[in-house]
Amino acid sequence: MEDMFSRILDLASYFSSPMLHVLDLYFGMFNGHYRSFEECSLSIEDDVMPQRSFNPKQRSLINVTNTSSQTHAGQNYEETSLVLKGLSLPLCGVRVIQNLALATLRCFVGYIKYVKEQFSSTILRWRKSLCGSSDDIGWLLRTPGMPLVKNGTARFLELLQAVRDGQHTLPDSFVYLLIPGLFSNHGPLYFVATKRFFSKMGLACHIAKIHSEASVEHNAWVLKHYIEELYWGSGKRVMLLGHSKGGVDAAAALSKYWNDLRGKVGGLALVQSPYGGTPIASDMVRQGQVADKETRRVMEFIICKMIKGDFRSLEDLTYEKRKEFILSHKLPEEIPLISFHSEASIAPGVVATLTQIAHAELPWFPIPTLSGQSSEDSVQVSRRVPIVIPVSAAMALSALHLKLRYGEKSDGLVTCRDAVVPGSVMVRPDKKLDHAWMVYSSWKKNPTEPDCCEMCEAILTLLVELGRAKEQTKTRKI
Incomplete structure (x- = not known):
C-alpha cells in the first residue's frame, strides 16, 4: 500500500510541475520577462521531464509509465502551446495600446512644455522691448x-x-x-x-x-x-x-x-x-x-x-x-x-x-535770346x-x-x-x-x-x- 501511495505522489508531482511552470511563464510574459512565445515553449519543453532520482524498486514502474506519460506530456504541451498562441494576440494588443497611451501622454506633456517656453520667451521679448534702454541711460x-x-x-x-x-x-x-x-x-x-x-x-x-x-x-x-x-x-x-x-x-x-x-x-x-x-x-x-x-x-x-x-x-x-x-x-x-x-x-x-x-x-x-533762338555765342x-x-x-x-x-x-x-x-x-x-x-x-x-x-x-x-x-x-x- 505504501508503495502504491508513493507512486501516486510521484505521478502527481510529475504532472503538476509543468503546469505550474506554464502559469509562471504566462505571468512572466505579461510582465515583460519574455519577448516571444518561442522562449516560453522552449522553457516548457525543458521542464516537461524533471530531473529526479528514483530507487530501483520505483524505476520499473516509471519505465512502464514513461511511454504513457510521454504521450500525455506531448498532448499537454500541444494544448499549452495552443492556449499561449491564442492569448498572444490579446496580450500584444494590450501592450500596443499601453505603449500608444504612454507615447500620447509624453507628446502632450512635451507640447505643453513647448507652449509654456514659447509664451515665456514672448513675454520676455516684449518686456525687453518695452524697457529698452531705461536702465542704461546715464x-x-x-x-x-x-x-x-x-x-x-x-x-x-x-x-x-x-x-x-x-x-x-x-x-x-x-x-x-x-x-x-x-x-x-x-x-x-x-x-x-x-x-x-x-x-x-x-x-x-x-x-x-x-x-x-x-x-x-x-x-x-x-x-x-x-x-x-x-x-x-x-x-x-x-x-x-x-x-x-x-x-x-x-x-x-x-x-x-x-x-x-x-x-x-x-x-x-x-x-x-x-x-x-x-x-x-x-x-x-x-x-x-x-x-x-x-x-x-x-x-x-x-x-x-x-x-x-x-x-x-x-x-x-x-x-x-x-x-x-x-x-x-x-x-x-x-x-x-x-x-x-x-x-x-x-x-x-x-x-x-x-x-x-x-x-x-x-x-x-544756354540763355535764350530775345528772338527766341539760341546761338552759338550765347552765354553759358x-x-x-x-x-x-x-x-x-x-x-x-x-x-x-x-x-x-x-x-x-x-x-x-x-x-x-x-x-x-x-x-x-x-x-x-x-x-x-x-x-x-x-x-x-x-x-x-x-x-x-x-x-x-x-x-x-x-x-x-x-x-x-x-x-x-x-x-x-x-x-x-x-
Missing part, C-alpha cells in the same frame, strides 16, 4: 570711481559773447583738427563753414579725412597717424574738436595710443558725442527684443549695402560696446577735456525748419542750388520720442547725461540746439543769435584756457 555718471565733472557753462557764455563782440583770442600756436561724425561722408558741407571761418582768422584748421561709417577702433588708428602727421608737419600741438561719433573716435585714439600722442595733443572737445552710448543705436540692434533680427537686417542693408559702411560703426555706439570699451581704456588725466551737450526744441514750429546740407551744381544751359552759365532737408524736424521728433519714452532730455540722438565725460568740464548752452545744428547751418539764419562757427571758437578758446591752467598747475607741483 550709467557712466552712476559708475563709482569715475572722475568728477566741473561746470564751465558760465565761462563759455562769457567767451561766446566776447567772440560775438569781435574779440578773437584763439592762438595760432595750435593746429585745429575738426573730426566729423557718423554719415558725414554724405554731407559735403559738414564742418565746411567752421573751417572757412577759422581760415579767415589765419588759423591752421583741418577736417579729418576719415571714413565716418568705420568702426571706432579703425578710426582711432587713422586719427593717431593723422595727428602725428600734423604735428611733425607743423611743429605745433593739435587741438581736437569731435562732433558726435567723431568725439568718440578721438577719445578712443587718446585712450589707446596716448604713449605715442603724449606732447602732440593740446586738448579734446567732445561736442554732442555719445561717449556713454545712445539709446537710438541700442534700441535698433539690441538682441532679444521683438523683431530684433528684422531690424538688424534692415540696418545692415542700409549701412553695408547702400552707403558701403561698416555695421560696427553703429554697434560701437550702443551701451554694451561703450561699457566694454570705456572700462578697458580710460582717457588720460593730463589732457584737458570739454564735453558739450545741448537740448533740442520740440516746439511745433521746429517741424517746418529746413537745414542746408549741400549745394547742387546745375548743368550748363551755371547755378548752385542749396539742398535743404528738414533735419531739424527729424531731430525734434526724435527728441520728443526720447522724452516721452524715457523722460530724458536730448538733442535728438544723444541724451544729455550720456554726453557728459567724466573728468571733463561740462558746457551746456542756454539755447535749444539739435544734434545737427553744430555742423549744418539753418536755411533762415537769425543775426541776433550766435552761429555754429562762433560756438566752435568759444569751445576751443575755453579748451586752450584749460590747457594753460593744467600746465601752470603742473609747473607749480614741480
Whole structure:
C-alpha cells in the first residue's frame, strides 16, 4: 500500500510541475520577462521531464509509465502551446495600446512644455522691448570711481559773447583738427563753414579725412597717424574738436595710443558725442527684443549695402560696446577735456525748419535770346542750388520720442547725461540746439543769435584756457 501511495505522489508531482511552470511563464510574459512565445515553449519543453532520482524498486514502474506519460506530456504541451498562441494576440494588443497611451501622454506633456517656453520667451521679448534702454541711460555718471565733472557753462557764455563782440583770442600756436561724425561722408558741407571761418582768422584748421561709417577702433588708428602727421608737419600741438561719433573716435585714439600722442595733443572737445552710448543705436540692434533680427537686417542693408559702411560703426555706439570699451581704456588725466551737450526744441514750429546740407551744381544751359533762338555765342552759365532737408524736424521728433519714452532730455540722438565725460568740464548752452545744428547751418539764419562757427571758437578758446591752467598747475607741483 505504501508503495502504491508513493507512486501516486510521484505521478502527481510529475504532472503538476509543468503546469505550474506554464502559469509562471504566462505571468512572466505579461510582465515583460519574455519577448516571444518561442522562449516560453522552449522553457516548457525543458521542464516537461524533471530531473529526479528514483530507487530501483520505483524505476520499473516509471519505465512502464514513461511511454504513457510521454504521450500525455506531448498532448499537454500541444494544448499549452495552443492556449499561449491564442492569448498572444490579446496580450500584444494590450501592450500596443499601453505603449500608444504612454507615447500620447509624453507628446502632450512635451507640447505643453513647448507652449509654456514659447509664451515665456514672448513675454520676455516684449518686456525687453518695452524697457529698452531705461536702465542704461546715464550709467557712466552712476559708475563709482569715475572722475568728477566741473561746470564751465558760465565761462563759455562769457567767451561766446566776447567772440560775438569781435574779440578773437584763439592762438595760432595750435593746429585745429575738426573730426566729423557718423554719415558725414554724405554731407559735403559738414564742418565746411567752421573751417572757412577759422581760415579767415589765419588759423591752421583741418577736417579729418576719415571714413565716418568705420568702426571706432579703425578710426582711432587713422586719427593717431593723422595727428602725428600734423604735428611733425607743423611743429605745433593739435587741438581736437569731435562732433558726435567723431568725439568718440578721438577719445578712443587718446585712450589707446596716448604713449605715442603724449606732447602732440593740446586738448579734446567732445561736442554732442555719445561717449556713454545712445539709446537710438541700442534700441535698433539690441538682441532679444521683438523683431530684433528684422531690424538688424534692415540696418545692415542700409549701412553695408547702400552707403558701403561698416555695421560696427553703429554697434560701437550702443551701451554694451561703450561699457566694454570705456572700462578697458580710460582717457588720460593730463589732457584737458570739454564735453558739450545741448537740448533740442520740440516746439511745433521746429517741424517746418529746413537745414542746408549741400549745394547742387546745375548743368550748363544756354540763355535764350530775345528772338527766341539760341546761338552759338550765347552765354553759358551755371547755378548752385542749396539742398535743404528738414533735419531739424527729424531731430525734434526724435527728441520728443526720447522724452516721452524715457523722460530724458536730448538733442535728438544723444541724451544729455550720456554726453557728459567724466573728468571733463561740462558746457551746456542756454539755447535749444539739435544734434545737427553744430555742423549744418539753418536755411533762415537769425543775426541776433550766435552761429555754429562762433560756438566752435568759444569751445576751443575755453579748451586752450584749460590747457594753460593744467600746465601752470603742473609747473607749480614741480
